[in-house]
Amino acid sequence: MTTSVIVPPDTNVDDEEDVAVPGPNAQALVARDTHVMVPMGRVYPLAIARGEGCRVWDVDGHSYLDMNAGIAVLAAGHCHPRLVQVVQDQVTRFTHMAGTDFYNEPMVRLAEKLVSTMPDSSHWQVFFCNSGTEAIEASIKLARHATGRQNVIAFYGAFHGRSYGSLSLTASKPYQRQGFFPMLPGSFHTHYPNCHHCPINLHYPECGIACLDAIERTLFHTVCPPGEVAAIVVEPIQGEGGYVVPPDGALRKLRQICDRHGILLILDEVQSGVGRTGNMWAFEHEGIVPDIVASAKGLGGGLPLGAMIAREQWTQSWKPGSHGNTYGGNGLTCAVAHEVLCLVEEELMANAASVGNHLLAALHAMQQRTPHISAVRGRGLMVGAELCDPLTGQPDRHLANMVMEEAFRQKLLVLTCGASTIRFCPPLTITKAEVDEGLAIFESAIRACV
Numbered sequence: 001m002t003t004s005v006i007v008p009p010d011t012n013v014d015d016e017e018d019v020a021v022p023g024p025n026a027q028a029l030v031a032r033d034t035h036v037m038v039p040m041g042r043v044y045p046l047a048i049a050r051g052e053g054c055r056v057w058d059v060d061g062h063s064y065l066d067m068n069a070g071i072a073v074l075a076a077g078h079c080h081p082r083l084v085q086v087v088q089d090q091v092t093r094f095t096h097m098a099g100t101d102f103y104n105e106p107m108v109r110l111a112e113k114l115v116s117t118m119p120d121s122s123h124w125q126v127f128f129c130n131s132g133t134e135a136i137e138a139s140i141k142l143a144r145h146a147t148g149r150q151n152v153i154a155f156y157g158a159f160h161g162r163s164y165g166s167l168s169l170t171a172s173k174p175y176q177r178q179g180f181f182p183m184l185p186g187s188f189h190t191h192y193p194n195c196h197h198c199p200i201n202l203h204y205p206e207c208g209i210a211c212l213d214a215i216e217r218t219l220f221h222t223v224c225p226p227g228e229v230a231a232i233v234v235e236p237i238q239g240e241g242g243y244v245v246p247p248d249g250a251l252r253k254l255r256q257i258c259d260r261h262g263i264l265l266i267l268d269e270v271q272s273g274v275g276r277t278g279n280m281w282a283f284e285h286e287g288i289v290p291d292i293v294a295s296a297k298g299l300g301g302g303l304p305l306g307a308m309i310a311r312e313q314w315t316q317s318w319k320p321g322s323h324g325n326t327y328g329g330n331g332l333t334c335a336v337a338h339e340v341l342c343l344v345e346e347e348l349m350a351n352a353a354s355v356g357n358h359l360l361a362a363l364h365a366m367q368q369r370t371p372h373i374s375a376v377r378g379r380g381l382m383v384g385a386e387l388c389d390p391l392t393g394q395p396d397r398h399l400a401n402m403v404m405e406e407a408f409r410q411k412l413l414v415l416t417c418g419a420s421t422i423r424f425c426p427p428l429t430i431t432k433a434e435v436d437e438g439l440a441i442f443e444s445a446i447r448a449c450v
């Protein structure tokens with residue numbers, strides 16, 4: 001039995017590929033799976049039964065090395081004993097009591113913890129929600145409300161979610177918008193500083209990150225007066241866009257542009273935050289202070305949780321009822337997230353930095369002997385290897401899809417992003433030995449596909 005991957009998720013499976021379903025129990029599950037609406041399509045037929053650390057077992061007992069972590073979610077790995085304990089303890093006390101309407105200690109404690117990770121920690125507040133999309137949606141609303149301005153600027157290649165506000169900023173794949181126009185009025189896009197595929201054909205550092213000058217030189221002088229811009233929304237490392245690391249100084253330059261025009265700087269740390277890049281937040285690598293940070297994915301350790309963390313000078317604008325939800329501040333997810341942050345501070349952040357360096361170095365070495373790898377980039381455990389056609393040097397989307405599927409056959413879980421990048425975003429608990437094991441499979445998968 002094979003599954004046909006028909007429509008792409010936030011990865012690159014845009015051509016129909018047949019991937020064998022690896023066992024009878026998985027085949028039975030796939031056959032039953034007719035009532036789940038999957039507008040994103042399945043990437044490959046993994047049917048998980050259980051997980052532990054960086055290992056996953058499917059319903060037929062096959063074991064996989066997980067270098068995907070549920071799309072950069074499981075910061076502490078599968079079923080970390082400390083998170084399991086917190087779930088068990090909290091679930092016997094209470095799970096839910098509408099955090100926007102009532103008080104609960106796990107929510108208050110998590111807010112204290114989150115603001116303690118911010119520069120000048122006394123001047124921040126947290127809005128809790130259930131996903132990255134909602135954190136971005138809240139950020140757009142707060143920026144508009146606090147500045148009294150309407151427009152928001154984002155970047156080509158960005159992914160911020162698929163609700164109407166966030167989708168209006170998302171700009172990584174055309175099918176994400178196809179059939180859904182019109183978008184939110186007042187959404188503008190400009191070039192992301194992507195040095196491997198420079199949008200204006202210059203070279204860093206001589207360029208002075210000139211691609212960002214388009215904001216003031218072009219946008220502000222043509223279609224988007226700066227006095228009507230509420231916010232610039234940016235991923236400190238572009239995730240779905242291809243694990244693109246901007247050059248040093250790019251975020252500082254954006255901060256300066258924002259300061260010159262009274263614009264809020266919103267950092268989308270949904271994928272890059274919570275220790276993944278070796279710091280709690282990726283923006284720390286540039287020493288800037290954003291106005292708003294959107295977090296999710298790793299924060300909940302596998303439970304659905306989003307957070308908008310905003311400087312208090314902006315949050316005062318919201319009046320009771322300005323924004324809200326039912327599940328934000330859920331006692332169970334907040335208790336788990338607090339433990340995740342403790343683990344990240346105690347050990348996972350340092351592990352992400354050191355094992356991440358090991359991963360980057362090993363991929364750079366592989367690049368030397370593999371003409372199909374055109375670029376290796378990343379920070380901490382957010383690392384991508386871009387695959388190309390060695391004759392043209394151009395991104396090879398089809399090869400990336402084939403390598404991802406072959407890796408699955410060889411029991412390694414990875415996903416693609418951007419045009420042709422294989423991304424490595426494993427649990428932050430991963431060891432160097434596990435990285436070596438995963439990369440051996442990755443290299444073997446490339447060899448099998450070229």
Ligand SMILES: Cc1ncc(COP(=O)(O)O)c(C=O)c1O
Pocket residue numbers: 010130131132133134136159160161162235239240268269270271272296297
């Ligand atoms: C940078 C970024 N922002 C926002 C989102 C949306 O988050 P969610 O899928 O939790 O709504 C994602 C999801 O991939 C993301 O990578």
